[in-house]
Structure formats: C-alpha cells, structure tokens
Amino acid sequence: MPVYKTINFNTATQILVWKITESFEQLFNEVQLNEKSKLRLNGMKSVLHQRAFLSVRKLLQEIGYTDYDLFYDEFGKPHLNDGNHISITHSHEFSALIISNQKVGIDIEMQREKIKNIADKFIDYEFNYLNKEDTQDYLSKLTVIWGVKESIFKIRNEPGISFKKNIKVNSFQLANKQALAWLKMDMIKEPFSVFFEEIENFTLVYAFEK
Template identity: 55%
Template structure:
C-alpha cells in the first residue's frame, strides 16, 4: 500500500504515515540505499524491522529525499542535509516521518494491554489524573508513552528519563492535543503535542 495519511500540523511541518503491507522484496526493489544503509538492513534479524526501515525510505521519497539526504549524529538522532528537522518512527505495520522548519519528534505505538504492566516505569505525575478503571486507560497510557518518546527523540540527550524528566498535562482523547514539559538540569522546556489513533495504533508528535 502506498502512502496511508498526510497532514500538515502547521505551515512549516508535514507528517506522512505509511501502512506497511508490501513484502520485503517489493519495498527493496524501487529504492537505492547507501552501502552502510544496505549493510544495516541486511543485518536486521527481523523482517518486520527490515520492512519498517525500507518503508521509511519510501516516505523519504514522498518528501523528495533519498537515503543519501539522511544522516545520524552521535546520539542516533536523524538529520537532513538541507537543514530541515526530521523525526522517524515505525511500529509493526506502520511507519511515519515528520519534517519541519522547527525541532520535532514523532512516535507510533500499537495499543496493547501490556503497557499497563510497565506504566510505573514511565508515568509519575500523570497517575494523578489517570483512572485505571476506565476503558480508555490503555489508550491514554499509549498517548503518554508516545509523547514522551517523541520528546526524547527531539531532545536526544543521554541520561534523560521518561518518568523523572517528562511531564504530560491532562488531556482528553477527543482533543488530539495537549502540552508537555521537559524538566531537566534545572531548566524547563514547553512543547505542543498532538496525537491521533488509527487501526489500533497511536501516533504522537511534538513541535517547538
């Protein structure tokens, strides 16, 4: 399947989502990879990860980029050679890219029961407004995880912890947006955050 969804949160930012239905061979055939990218994809043990990696290269093409336009810094954060900001994610059968004139982060997560088991590892303040008995508990936990993962990708600083350094302001699922804060080394940073659901997945992204 080609492009699944495209939207523009603002005039400087575009998000593109790909639904990964193609085989590894179909994804590999039309694209060109740098030697190091080819080595990386061939070294992946999981075909799901391989297809996710390749679908991201197709998304790059949708933006007019190629694999050679993308590079990573020492912290593993992706960058574009033209200076625009980029963030990348893939999860099972979906991948997404956000490109902007400003710093951004994006994450896609499958909504799964097991997130309740690990909630204590990434939720602190948010427990004050979450209700474990409601039907939307898993969905809200997934939004919080996605926002915090997006913040981590945007800030890309080793030593940052989801539970201790990231805070997500109370939100309603139908609103599709909220505010998040990073409190790190005696400095506070405020971010606009957005989220949407589709086919049992949650996509969250943050912008400055």
C-alpha cells in the same frame, strides 16, 4: 500500499504514514539506498524491521528526499542534509516520519493492554489525573503518554532523561487530540506542544518544541 496518511500540519511541517503491506523485495526494488543503509539493512535480524526501514525510504521519496539526504548522529538520531528537522518511527505494520523547519519528534505505538503493567516505570505525575477504573480511557491515555515521552526524548536526544522523573504530560482529553508536556531537568523547564491521533489500533504522537 501507497502513503496511508498525510497530515499537512502547517506550511513547513508534514507527517506521512506508511502501512507496510509490501514484501521486502518489492520495497527494496523501489528505493535507493546509500552504502551505510545497505550495511544496516543487511545486519537486521527481522524481515519486519527491514521492511519498516525500507518503507521509511519510500516515505522520504514521496516528499522529494532520498536516503542520500539522510544521515544519523552517534546516538542514532536522524538528520537531513538541508537543515530541515526529521523524526522517524516504526511499529509492526506502520511507519511514519515528520519533517519540519521546527524541532520535532514522532512515535507510533500499538495499543496494548500490557502497557498497564509497566505504567509505573514511565508515569509518576500523570497518576494525579489518570483514572484506572475507566479501562479504555486509561489504556488510550497511557499509550499517548508513552508516545509523548518517546517523541520528546527523540527531540532532545540527551542521555540521562528519565521518562518518569523528567517528562510530565499535563492533564488532557483524548477528544482534543493535543496536550502540553514539559521537560524538567536541572535548571531546564521546557514546554512542548504535542498532538496525537489513533490509526487503527495504533497511536500516533508528534511533538514540537514550543
């Protein structure tokens, strides 16, 4: 389908979401790919991953970029040639990107019960305010917190960041659709503004360095 959702966050920041309903062939015929991307695409094991990769190029084209404007550093973090910041995410039938003049990170996650089984791998501080008895609220908040930590990781792109020890999300209400998070490492204590919303049974999160 065409772009599923556009969020004009401010004059210099846009978020675009694609719902991947097209076949590989359809997407492939509609995008231009640079040589590195062609190699990457050919090396991908699943068609779902290939379609997600191609759908991100569709999103880029929607806002006037092409694959030729995008390059990756040695950690796999994407960058734009014009100096704007970009972050990319994909999960199952959704993909999304954020482009901004600020440093940004984005993540889309499917809401799944099994996140509860791994909560203690990425949550520590947040257990102070999470209420396991409120099962739906708990699942939704865990998914938001996971997305926040992925988004901040994507901004900082630093080896050694522990989701559990180094990234803390302040208490938040789902209805507010925003929160404050912190990266605390060595001498660093850095705040991030985070925003989230539900898209079908997925949670979209994006973060900015404050």
